Amino acid sequence: SAVISQKPSRDICQRGTSLTIQCQVDSQVTMMFWYRQQPGQSLTLIATANQGSEATYESGFVIDKFPISRPNLTFSTLTVSNMSPEDSSIYLCSVDRRGRGKVAPDTQYFGPGTRLTVL
Amino acid sequence: GENVEQHPSTLSVQEGDSAVIKCTYSDSASNYFPWYKQELGKGPQLIIDIRSNVGEKKDQRIAVTLNKTAKHFSLHITETQPEDSAVYFCAARADSGAGSYQLTFGKGTKLSVIP
Numbered sequence: 001s002a003v004i005s006q007k008p009s010r011d012i013c014q015r016g017t018s019l020t021i022q023c024q025v026d027s028q029v030t031m032m033f034w035y036r037q038q039p040g041q042s043l044t045l046i047a048t049a050n051q052g053s054e055a056t057y058e059s060g061f062v063i064d065k066f067p068i069s070r071p072n073l074t075f076s077t078l079t080v081s082n083m084s085p086e087d088s089s090i091y092l093c094s095v096d097r098r099g100r101g102k103v104a105p106d107t108q109y110f111g112p113g114t115r116l117t118v119l
Numbered sequence: 120g121e122n123v124e125q126h127p128s129t130l131s132v133q134e135g136d137s138a139v140i141k142c143t144y145s146d147s148a149s150n151y152f153p154w155y156k157q158e159l160g161k162g163p164q165l166i167i168d169i170r171s172n173v174g175e176k177k178d179q180r181i182a183v184t185l186n187k188t189a190k191h192f193s194l195h196i197t198e199t200q201p202e203d204s205a206v207y208f209c210a211a212r213a214d215s216g217a218g219s220y221q222l223t224f225g226k227g228t229k230l231s232v233i234p
Contacts, residue, residue, distance in 0.1 A: 042224045110162040
């Protein structure tokens, strides 16, 4: 398995501000993902973050709103920019333990999540 | 793209009884089916998964069955305990060919085990 930590675990923010969420993994991983889980809902993929390349965003999510960094194989950040109350959600970091150079995905693990409330 | 339907949305069982959660998927290319358990205030935790070359898999009180022809898979929890109370998510992924290699999740089932 993978040990994934996220910071902060929760935050309350004002409308119009930005929050950067950090994700740290205990070992090197090729694929990292960022998900959003709105209250009482399922998980929605925001983007896939590969080290050394631009993040790939899913339909409905744009880089200006959710910039992502992936400086190395154990760390990533997601920024929620210019927040509004509609951004209130749990943001989850996830990793795939596939080997380097392999296309086929492996087991996917999730971090504990960051609970964001925007006032 | 893939679409995963999950039923029921809520399920209450008496402690010691069995619980069954069912999911259907639409993409015949999907060949990997994990189940996640999410407790309140925590991230989803993988509890069991199955690949399409297997029809059933068991891990102690938890089992998953897969019917590729009908495109449905189910989670079975026997001898339920209060600590089984959580939200359970099924997911599907196509791990080969032109698959998206991304998990598509069901909407979740809130399981309550009544002591």
